Amino acid sequence: MTSQQDTSVTVSTVILTSPNNWDEWLEVIKSKANTNHIWKYVDPSTPKDALPKLEEPVQASPKDVNSQKTKLLELDEDKKKELHMLQSDYKDNLKLYRKQQSALNTLRTQIQSSVSRSYLIYTFKCNTTYDILVSLKQRIAPSNKA
Numbered sequence: 001m002t003s004q005q006d007t008s009v010t011v012s013t014v015i016l017t018s019p020n021n022w023d024e025w026l027e028v029i030k031s032k033a034n035t036n037h038i039w040k041y042v043d044p045s046t047p048k049d050a051l052p053k054l055e056e057p058v059q060a061s062p063k064d065v066n067s068q069k070t071k072l073l074e075l076d077e078d079k080k081k082e083l084h085m086l087q088s089d090y091k092d093n094l095k096l097y098r099k100q101q102s103a104l105n106t107l108r109t110q111i112q113s114s115v116s117r118s119y120l121i122y123t124f125k126c127n128t129t130y131d132i133l134v135s136l137k138q139r140i141a142p143s144n145k146a
């Protein structure tokens with residue numbers, strides 16, 4: 001007779017309900033953000049003027065490989081290959097940008113669904129996910145003044 005072990009997994013959600021669980025809640029949010037490499041864009045401990053911006057990549061053009069040329073037909077074969085590589089990088093970077101942009105939007109809704117109803121108001125009228133985290137931090141995170 002074989003014995004069966006209980007392999008069920010219990011998933012628990014951390015809800016921000018007081019300053020007492022701020023650190024635990026923020027770590028869960030940070031883990032979600034790190035999954036898509038977006039924490040650096042939303043880290044509430046970073047001053048806003050030092051925060052990197054997620055910017056859509058710009059597609060390469062003939063001028064990027066030869067400032068004197070504006071058309072593909074004007075480029076020699078080596079420069080055409082170089083441009084092709086840059087355009088391939090652009091496609092990869094664009095996919096990453098779109099994935100991260102989507103992840104930022106998802107994180108915003110995850111944050112709003114993981115705060116108590118009494119704190120939800122602090123997420124309103126915030127333009128970015130970063131702004132939401134800063135707003136919550138200012139109002140809920142325990143202070144270090146003790």
